[in-house]
Amino acid sequence: MAQPHSTSTDPIHCGCVIHGDAYDWIYVDRLYNMLKRNLSAFGTFHVWTEADRPVPDHMVKHVLTPMPVRKGWWYKMQIFDPAHFQGNLLYFDLDTVIAGNLDWIRNCDPANFWCVKDFLYLQSYEGWHSINSSMMWFNTQRMAPVWHQFQELGAQGYRGDQDFLQAHVGSRRYFDTNRVVSWRWQACRGIEPDASVLVFHGQPKPHEVTDPEIVTLWC
Numbered sequence: 001m002a003q004p005h006s007t008s009t010d011p012i013h014c015g016c017v018i019h020g021d022a023y024d025w026i027y028v029d030r031l032y033n034m035l036k037r038n039l040s041a042f043g044t045f046h047v048w049t050e051a052d053r054p055v056p057d058h059m060v061k062h063v064l065t066p067m068p069v070r071k072g073w074w075y076k077m078q079i080f081d082p083a084h085f086q087g088n089l090l091y092f093d094l095d096t097v098i099a100g101n102l103d104w105i106r107n108c109d110p111a112n113f114w115c116v117k118d119f120l121y122l123q124s125y126e127g128w129h130s131i132n133s134s135m136m137w138f139n140t141q142r143m144a145p146v147w148h149q150f151q152e153l154g155a156q157g158y159r160g161d162q163d164f165l166q167a168h169v170g171s172r173r174y175f176d177t178n179r180v181v182s183w184r185w186q187a188c189r190g191i192e193p194d195a196s197v198l199v200f201h202g203q204p205k206p207h208e209v210t211d212p213e214i215v216t217l218w219c
Contacts, residue, residue: 009041010041010043010088011041011043011044012039012041012042012043012088012090012105013043013044013045013046013085013087013089013090014035014039014042014043014044014045014089014090014092015045015046015047015048015085015089015090015091015092016028016031016046016047016048016091016092016093016094017047017049017064017075017076017078017079017093017094018047018048018049018094019048019049019050019064019075020072022072023094023095024207026207027094027095027206027207028047028059028094030206030218030219031092031094031096032045032059033219034097034098034217034218035092035098035102037098038100038101038102038196039090039101039102039103039105040101041103044060045058045059045060046059046060046062046084046085046089047059047060047061047062048062048063048064048075048076048078048079048084049061049062049063049064050063051063051064060085062085064078065078067155069155071160073160073161074155074160074161076091076133076161077147077150077161077164079091079140080138080140080143080144080146080147080150081140081144081147082140082141082143082144082147084140085140086140086141087139087140087141088110088137088138088139088140089136089137089138089139089140090102090105090135090137091135091136091137091138092134092135092197093133093134093135093199095134095199095200095201095205095206096134096135096197096198096199096200097183097197097198097200097206097214097217097218098196098197098198098217099187099191099195099196099197099198099217100193100194100195100196101196102196102197104176104179104196105137108137108175110137110138110139110142111139111142111171112171112172112173113136113137113138113142113143113165113169113171113172113173114136114137114138114172114173114174114175115131115132115133115135115136115137115172115173115174115175116131116132116133116134116135116136116174116175116180116199117130117131117132117174117175118130118131118132118162119132119182119185119199119201121177122182122185122186130162130166131162131165131166131169131172132162132199132201133161133162133165134180134199134201135175135180135199137175143169146165146168146169149168150164150168175197176194178192178194178195179194179196179197180195180196180197180199181195181197181198181199182198182199182201183198183199183200183201183209183214184200184201184202184203188211191213198214198217206218
């Protein structure tokens with residue numbers, strides 16, 4: 001059984017979900033490339049997707065189980081199923097751009113569940129502590145109870161995976177808000193030196209941006 005803590009030399013397993021036709025495969029390839037450039041201990045890259053979607057040999061394919069849901073983001077919950085993978089997982093949504101080195105993730109103990117602080121905090125919502133699940137770092141074995149709760153309760157009554165996680169994850173921590181930033185509300189005015197991850201929540205998406213810096217980073 002994999003240990004929940006990583007050491008300075010352990011390879012870091014990374015993953016993403018691609019379901020339906022919302023994103024082209026180029027998003028998977030470019031996320032893989034960005035992680036290889038910016039994570040010195042980059043390990044195995046895991047892809048959760050449909051059974052009939054081909055995945056190249058240098059990636060590990062995890063077959064998504066069909067779900068009775070209307071919104072594709074609910075498929076992200078299957079990354080918490082330890083039957084797929086047991087260990088520490090660094091997850092990214094496909095519409096994220098890696099802007100700098102990610103080795104600081106070593107300082108985030110995966111005994112906790114790490115996620116992005118919902119960017120509504122930027123709109124002066126005092127005390128806002130909701131989850132954005134665009135980037136997550138956690139141990140799948142420790143998070144197994146959340147997966148079992150989702151199997152029992154399902155998606156009904158929740159707007160999305162973020163709301164479910166908000167309700168059912170107790171020991172959570174937020175990434176440094178200087179390192180993980182919103183593109184449209186922050187970085188579009190200039191990427192700060194400390195920023196490592198740009199989250200393209202909403203619109204536009206990375207392939208729609210003509211900013212030369214983003215074009216260079218997203219490749």
